[in-house]
Amino acid sequence: MDGTLSQNDLSHVVEADKAHVWHHLIQHKPFETKDPNIIVEGKGMRVWNQAGKEHLDAVSGGVWTVNVGYGRESIANAVRDQLLKLNYFAGSAGSIPGALFAEKLIEKMPGQSRVYYCNSGSEANEKGFKMVRQIAHKRHGGKKHKILYRDRDYHGTTIAALSAGGQDERGAQYGPYTPGFVRVPHCLEYRAADQGAPTENYGEWAANQIEEVILREGPDTVGALCLEPVTAGGGVITPPEGYWPRVQEICRKYDILLHIDEVVCGVGRTGTWFGYQQYGIEPDMVTMAKGVASGYAAIACLTTTEAVFEMFKDDASDPMNYFRDISTFGGCTAGPAAALENLRIIEEENLLGNCDAMGAYMLDRLSELQDKHAVIGQVRGKGLFLGAELVADRDTRAPAVEAQVQAVVGDCMGQGVIIGATNRSVPGFNNTLCFSPALIATRDDIDHIIEAVDGALGRVFG
Ligand SMILES: Cc1ncc(COP(=O)(O)O)c(C=O)c1O
Numbered sequence: 001m002d003g004t005l006s007q008n009d010l011s012h013v014v015e016a017d018k019a020h021v022w023h024h025l026i027q028h029k030p031f032e033t034k035d036p037n038i039i040v041e042g043k044g045m046r047v048w049n050q051a052g053k054e055h056l057d058a059v060s061g062g063v064w065t066v067n068v069g070y071g072r073e074s075i076a077n078a079v080r081d082q083l084l085k086l087n088y089f090a091g092s093a094g095s096i097p098g099a100l101f102a103e104k105l106i107e108k109m110p111g112q113s114r115v116y117y118c119n120s121g122s123e124a125n126e127k128g129f130k131m132v133r134q135i136a137h138k139r140h141g142g143k144k145h146k147i148l149y150r151d152r153d154y155h156g157t158t159i160a161a162l163s164a165g166g167q168d169e170r171g172a173q174y175g176p177y178t179p180g181f182v183r184v185p186h187c188l189e190y191r192a193a194d195q196g197a198p199t200e201n202y203g204e205w206a207a208n209q210i211e212e213v214i215l216r217e218g219p220d221t222v223g224a225l226c227l228e229p230v231t232a233g234g235g236v237i238t239p240p241e242g243y244w245p246r247v248q249e250i251c252r253k254y255d256i257l258l259h260i261d262e263v264v265c266g267v268g269r270t271g272t273w274f275g276y277q278q279y280g281i282e283p284d285m286v287t288m289a290k291g292v293a294s295g296y297a298a299i300a301c302l303t304t305t306e307a308v309f310e311m312f313k314d315d316a317s318d319p320m321n322y323f324r325d326i327s328t329f330g331g332c333t334a335g336p337a338a339a340l341e342n343l344r345i346i347e348e349e350n351l352l353g354n355c356d357a358m359g360a361y362m363l364d365r366l367s368e369l370q371d372k373h374a375v376i377g378q379v380r381g382k383g384l385f386l387g388a389e390l391v392a393d394r395d396t397r398a399p400a401v402e403a404q405v406q407a408v409v410g411d412c413m414g415q416g417v418i419i420g421a422t423n424r425s426v427p428g429f430n431n432t433l434c435f436s437p438a439l440i441a442t443r444d445d446i447d448h449i450i451e452a453v454d455g456a457l458g459r460v461f462g
Contacts, residue, residue, distance in 0.1 A: 010050045013038060025423070042070025045438055045445050047418075055413070058437045058449045059420040064232065064264045064385070067291040068345050069438040075296045075341045082337035090331045091117055097336035104343055105301065108273040111282055113306040117299065117335065118327035121263035121289035122156025124300040125226070128259045128285045129160060130325060131304070132224040133180075135257075135311055138321070144223040148213060148256075151186040152234030152426055155226060155261050164226055167234055167425040182217055185209040186231070189240045190378045190389065190397065203242030211250045219254040224285075229275030232264040233425050235432045236387025238380050244279040257284040257308070263300075264385070267291035268346055268439050271356035271383030278382060284308055292339050299335025351439040358441045359383035365450045366435075372454070375400060375461045386435040387422075388453075399431040404460050408433060411456035417449055 014035050022028075023036060038050040047055050047070065060066045068075075082097055089095060102115035118124050129147055136145040149155065149164040156162070162170065163177035166186070171177070185195060187206035197205050214222050227247070231237035251258045258281070265275025266288030272278055274286065285308060289300035315321045346352065363381060366388055370376040377391035390400035390408075405421050412419045420434035433453070437445060 014050055044069045054416055056417045056448055058435050059418055060436050060438050061295050064436045065290040065295040067268050067439050068294045068342055069440045075338050078337045078341040079334045082333050086333055088332050095333045097333050097340055101336035101340045112303040114304050114309045116302040117330040119298045119329040120300050122158045122161045124287035124302045125155040125161050127302045128287055136223050143221055146180050146182050146222045148182050148184050148225045150184050150227055153228045153231050154233050168427050169424040184213045187239055187243050188237045203240035204246050207243050207246035214254055222256050224257040224259050225251055226259040228261045229265050230382055235422055236381050238382055244281050259285040262286050262288040263290055268352055268355055269385045271352055271359055294342050297334040297338040299339055355383045355439040362386055362446045373457045384437055388433045390431045399429050402430045405431050407460045408456045411459055412452045415452045417452035
């Protein structure tokens with residue numbers, strides 16, 4: 001740490017935090033007898049806490065966000081310059097960084113054409129849901145309004161986003177939910193037997209389950225299908241062979257819009273600009289948030305094809321005929337200013353190439369761990385977006401006990417390495433260790449992470 005705050009200052013910070021801050025996604029009772037972790041400073045792949053302890057961050061800010069690493073002066077400068085020129089104006093008007101980032105972003109997304117700005121992944125997904133509903137009202141007498149979502153996927157924290165949530169522990173106790181959201185089965189091949197799936201052509205089978213739901217609901221009632229390209233918090237689920245082509249075919253057959261949630265995969269995480277580009281998918285809508293500006297400013301985007309956009313501007317004589325939506329902070333200019341510089345860094349430093357190469361290296365190293373530790377049932381992932389599913393028994397694939405999975409995370413933390421695990425997600429299946437180092441990760445960083453996990457697995461599982 002640079003020592004700008006004295007130890008005394010920090011003890012006050014800890015007390016102020018304990019007295020007044022309501023942290024996200026964590027129980028607070030333990031903070032009556034121990035201190036919360038306060039992250040004070042970050043540089044590159046590393047962060048320091050209130051005790052000055054250094055940690056290697058293998059989860060990019062905890063939730064797949066800081067893709068270009070900490071302490072980027074050029075992003076800070078771009079944001080500062082923009083804030084002094086113009087910090088904000090409502091999104092009914094344009095801004096210089098808003099226009100320039102939209103142009104750059106769309107260059108990376110052939111087939112997409114329009115960018116709608118807002119400020120969180122949940123919000124971007126809700127914008128997509130609202131568009132689907134409005135299209136249903138404008139074109140289909142309100143009938144084609146249902147939105148399909150998948151078991152184990154997550155699309156955000158608001159009530160409507162939770163209504164589209166396939167992680168029952170996230171949603172529990174927050175109902176009743178918004179009507180018109182319908183679940184389709186997951187596509188985790190490792191758990192295919194639990195679904196009663198055949199052993200051959202699992203990908204096609206899993207996609208066909210979506211068609212069955214559409215036929216059951218009535219294709220004329222289904223407006224959209226919302227999916228993560230690679231499921232994140234539901235267990236780092238890479239799609240099985242043959243899945244995506246069939247999903248695309250089904251959407252076209254029944255005139256169903258394909259909404260791809262790139263909140264985690266977007267802007268480099270899998271080694272391509274977007275996760276959907278790994279699988280040749282042609283989406284109608286794409287949402288993104290976390291990696292768009294690597295957490296240097298709050299920004300989320302919904303992009304659409306020109307065909308979707310056209311549906312909202314075809315009759316200017318009707319005063320209701322446009323997307324009647326606003327996001328106040330979607331007009332903050334810090335977001336696109338940071339996003340433009342973030343994108344420039346990814347290009348200039350070839351971070352997609354590094355993500356691809358280091359992702360392959362890390363997957364190999366995780367496979368070595370799997371050979372050594374019977375508790376690792378499967379390793380999977382794409383680019384620097386990886387998971388290791390822990391099982392109590394490799395034959396039955398019974399999930400490892402959650403407290404032990406968390407003990408591995410805690411042991412790594414003790415060693416100064418921050419890893420993640422699926423958490424309050426799928427009941428009984430919070431058993432996947434999650435790894436998502438920044439796209440600047442080196443072989444040394446990855447070796448360091450693997451060593452920590454190796455030691456932790458040995459200590460926790462013997
Ligand atoms: C796939 C996915 N979609 C949406 C969200 C919600 O994003 P936010 O927390 O910015 O609202 C998340 C958050 O983790 C996510 O993982």
